[in-house]
Amino acid sequence: MIVGEQKPLEEIWEMIKIHKQVLVFGCNTCVAVCQQGGNKEAEVLASMLRMKATQEGVDIEITNSGIERQCEHEFFEKSEKEIQGSEAILSTACGIGVQFMAEKYAKPIYPGLNTTFLGAVEQFGVYTERCQACGNCVLGQTGGICPIARCAKRVMNGPCGGSTKGKCEISKDVDCAWQLIVDRLKLLGRMDDYETLTPIKDWSTDRAGGPRKLVREDLADE
């Protein structure tokens, strides 16, 4: 899922305080799981902003609402009226949702979150990066552990010289991805995979190739 982190309240306030009316709009999928931008969080943020406005003596009406996903047209239908009736929107979706709304509506759309990474819920309240959407998955060769998302250097034939006692040189709290890969391949009896040299990765499927697009011609309307 996409993990996000709410922006500092002061930063949000600076963006929205010029308006007379703002709708805080939640996205109840990915960013609700990390409890940063779901409809519940949008409600809490709206309440905080109302308190802030009262104390600052600024006359601004702050309401809240939300939908299941801000990255799909279909979900907007039920909230169309309140969005159209708002002067500005503070979206607590990831960067995708914010941009999608900005494309749909000719009004200011502000981000309430910093989109941080694609990650997993390791335990309640702990989210860790797992994927960088490089567009050319190598997990089949690396025992299901991604050297691109989890190795600081994105080394394809690791580990590098900075790996010590299973930890990465960037921090003692970060596992060496290649140590994890070796351990996992040993467990699976697949160390032959480790001996196979991985050629230089084709990064054209990554962001290096510009913004990406996927079209399912069998599904998409003409």
Add this chain to the structure above:
Amino acid sequence: MKNLLPKVGINPERIEMFNLSAAMGPRWAEICTEFTEKIRVLGPSPIWFALKARKEKAA
């Protein structure tokens, strides 16, 4: 909430959560009395002062 309130200048002591069953009436009354006294000692919140200032300005 205790982490959020200080961000808008509100003392987090102003909020507490208690878990009680419907059968614990006397304890409920006790908590209400204690908490009311606590808030009385803390005095009006910054929101109260802000609203008062706004009202006076409008008058």
